[in-house]
Amino acid sequence: MTEKKISVYRFMSAGCNGCDVQILECLVPRYKLGELGVEVVFTPEEANVLAVTGGINVKGKEELKKAYEKLKPPKLVVAIGNCAITKEIFDKGYPMVGPPDQIVPVNFYVPGCPPRPQAIVSAIAKALGVTLEEKEDYWGTPEGFRGKHEFDSEKCIGCGACAQVCSSDAIEILENGEKRIIKVDYGHCSFCGFCQDECPTQAIKLTREYHLLTDNRKITHVTNEVEMFKCNVCGTYYAPSRQIDWAVERITEKVSIYREYSVNLKKAMEICPNCRREIDNIRKAKKLLAQLSSKAQTRYN
Numbered sequence: 458m459t460e461k462k463i464s465v466y467r468f469m470s471a472g473c474n475g476c477d478v479q480i481l482e483c484l485v486p487r488y489k490l491g492e493l494g495v496e497v498v499f500t501p502e503e504a505n506v507l508a509v510t511g512g513i514n515v516k517g518k519e520e521l522k523k524a525y526e527k528l529k530p531p532k533l534v535v536a537i538g539n540c541a542i543t544k545e546i547f548d549k550g551y552p553m554v555g556p557p558d559q560i561v562p563v564n565f566y567v568p569g570c571p572p573r574p575q576a577i578v579s580a581i582a583k584a585l586g587v588t589l590e591e592k593e594d595y596w597g598t599p600e601g602f603r604g605k606h607e608f609d610s611e612k613c614i615g616c617g618a619c620a621q622v623c624s625s626d627a628i629e630i631l632e633n634g635e636k637r638i639i640k641v642d643y644g645h646c647s648f649c650g651f652c653q654d655e656c657p658t659q660a661i662k663l664t665r666e667y668h669l670l671t672d673n674r675k676i677t678h679v680t681n682e683v684e685m686f687k688c689n690v691c692g693t694y695y696a697p698s699r700q701i702d703w704a705v706e707r708i709t710e711k712v713s714i715y716r717e718y719s720v721n722l723k724k725a726m727e728i729c730p731n732c733r734r735e736i737d738n739i740r741k742a743k744k745l746l747a748q749l750s751s752k753a754q755t756r757y758n
């Protein structure tokens with residue numbers, strides 16, 4: 458039993474309430490919050506910790522400020538779940554005024570959609586500075602659980618298909634000349650698993666890791682880098698080298714007639730679309746000029 462006492466007041470704003478259900482789950486005896494010296498209270502005046510779920514909407518903004526002002530020291534604020542970190546799927550909703558940290562200071566973030574009760578319990582324990590039993594069976598994750606992402610950098614071809622299918626806009630494709638960076642912000646993710654399902658090379662997977670507590674909102678991401686290829690004509694970086702190789706392999710594997718042209722195919726793909734278009738236009742212009750000159754010759758003969 459710890460001497461420390463933490464009184465938690467739950468503040469709910471705009472979200473689906475999935476995180477609130479997980480907070481209630483934390484109160485069952487198996488998590489032993491009472492033994493950690495944690496109690497849930499019903500007014501902010503009685504609390505020293507504010508557990509916020511949901512992004513904050515217009516109505517919630519003033520309420521959140523008031524609740525924070527009434528907190529007792531040490532006035533800890535824990536943002537629980539991705540809506541309370543980035544607004545997640547409610548990001549572009551017109552009444553949303555921001556995640557909690559744009560309104561009051563936030564000390565800890567517990568990413569997840571929703572986070573597992575175990576992640577919330579261990580976050581609270583960390584806030585208390587208490588070490589929990591590592592071996593208890595409730596820390597295990599169920600089969601098929603979708604947690605933090607992991608890249609297989611040997612397999613990723615940098616195609617960006619994962620970003621295309623992500624309904625939460627959690628994946629960004631960034632380019633800095635010679636590198637393409639695939640950045641997954643799991644603080645913005647709904648853990649649907651579409652990126653994993655649609656990746657053509659099985660290079661991204663959602664692991665079973667769910668203890669994602671952080672005190673730094675800026676580090677809730679995983680990234681992978683791939684080398685870009687320079688166009689053989691104009692020298693512009695235009696596509697990942699591995700994606701070009703992968704495409705040529707796929708074409709020749711699927712369409713047997715192309716196998717004997719694989720070297721030419723690879724050479725053609727090493728020219729960027731803009732240069733290919735120009736080459737094509739030059740060919741067309743030459744053809745047109747040839748047609749015009751033969752017409753002119755016929756007329757004068």
Ligand code: SF4
Nearest residue numbers: 613614616617619656
């Ligand atoms: S993880 Fe898969 S889908 Fe995403 S860029 Fe890499 S290869 Fe493409």
Ligand code: SF4
Nearest residue numbers: 623646647649650652
């Ligand atoms: S699991 Fe993948 S596709 Fe689904 S929201 Fe998260 S990053 Fe996007």
